[in-house]
Amino acid sequence: MAEIVPGAFHFPGFLDAAAQERLAQEIAAVIEQAPLFVSRMPKSGLPMSVRMTNCGPLGWMSDRDRGYRYEPRHPETGALWPPIPKMLLDIWDELTRYPKPPEACLVNVYSNDAKMGLHQDRDEADFEAPILSLSLGADCRFRFGGPKRSDKTVGFTLSSGDALVFGGPARLCFHGVDRILPPILTPLPAPLAGQGARVNLTLRRVT
Helix, strand or coil, X not given: CEEEECCEEEECCCCCXXXXXXXHHHHHHHHHHCCCECCECCCCCCXXXXXEEEECCXXXXXXXXXXXXXXXXXXXXXXXXXXXXXXXXXXXXXXXXXXXXXXXXXXXXXXXXXXXXXXXXXXXXXXXXXXXXXXEXXXXXXXXXXXXXXXXXXXXXECCCCEEEECHHHCCXXXXXXXXXXXXXXXXXXXXXXXXXXXXXEEECCC
16 A cells, blocks of 8 residues: 555555456446446536446536536436445445445546546535545556645556545545556456446545
8 A cells, every 4th residue: 555645545456356357247237237428528518538337326427518416317318326336335445444335436438548637526515535446457647636736746557456545635636547558458357348448436425
């Protein structure tokens, strides 16, 4: 474990190959029930470069007219999101030690050229709860900053099986994905093969 900034902890290789395979099976089942979709930026309506879906009581999404928010139903099928797999709930308990369970697990699927600009996770009512991020597939260059967009940032690599937990003083820090790292691309475990280069799972407490 390494502390990236106060309150942000990187757990390299937290999931071994077998655990990554099990998690990939769980997420493939989530995607089957709640198909991937593309959210759009508020106001501009421009599409995000990642495809996404959710599991849990609430799911994160965005569109041009209503912006960033959590909804209980899939925007295209209208169905309730599937439940968060027990494996993820167990990891949440182990790494966050937070007394309440997560209410949303955002599944982001990155292609080789996808990225995620610096942003804060601030669409939640509960900032006391930490955020848990898990990575599968290709390495990415991740960037972590401070509570202001202009603060100095730290770049590091997230690899398949890595976990990242940030809370406390790091809960509202800006962070993002600079790029997927070629040419050494770790393929996604078989159940997710063909979906993209990297899958990131972000678990949050919302209410």
